[in-house]
Amino acid sequence: MEPRRATRRRSGTVLLLLAAILAAAAGASASAIGDKCAACKAVAAELEIGISSEKPRNHLDLRNRLNSKGQREGKVIDYRVSELRIVELLDDLCDKMQDYTLQKSESGEKEWVKVANWSSFQTGYWRKLRTSLRSG
Structure with a gap:
């Protein structure tokens, strides 16, 4: 009977490990989906800016052809x-x-954040590192 108990423990451990791996993969994919949603929102914001700043055209x-008359x-x-409007909006x-x-x-x-000046842009990690280097 002892070999069966050991086999059950191993299979239980394997199932627990598999469940942990699947849970981690699900969390990573949910994060990737959130990143993609943020990217779409950034694209939509840029398109809205383009639409609001375009010149009005009627x-x-x-009519470039002439008929027989x-x-x-x-x-x-x-x-x-x-289609020209779409091409001009998506061009840049x-x-x-x-x-x-x-x-x-x-949170x-x-x-996705828009950076106005890349030379003054700092992420939180680099800002903390730079501050600790200056004070230390």
């Missing part, structure tokens, strides 16, 4: 729903996102 005149043919498209988005970095907030969650 329409795009695509000499009149212009084609479409007039409202700029707000045109990657460059604008270079100004963001992932940083932990006071412990990671969030």
Whole structure:
């Protein structure tokens, strides 16, 4: 009977270890999802800034052809729903996102923050290290 008890203990230990690994992996993936949500919020914020700062335009005149009577043919498209507006908004988005970095907030969650001046930017770790080096 003793070998069966030892086998049960080992299998129980293996199951407990497996459960701990799965719990750690689930926590890590939840953190990654939060980071992705924060990234989407940062992209949405940049797009809102782009929309609010764009020049007002009424329409795009695509009547570049002449018919047999000499009149212009084609479409007039409202700029707000045109592909050109989307292309112009997304054109510089990657460059604008270079100004963001992932940083932990006071609540412990990671969030994307926009850095205005990279030369004066310090993370919490480096700020504490620099302060301790100056005082020590």
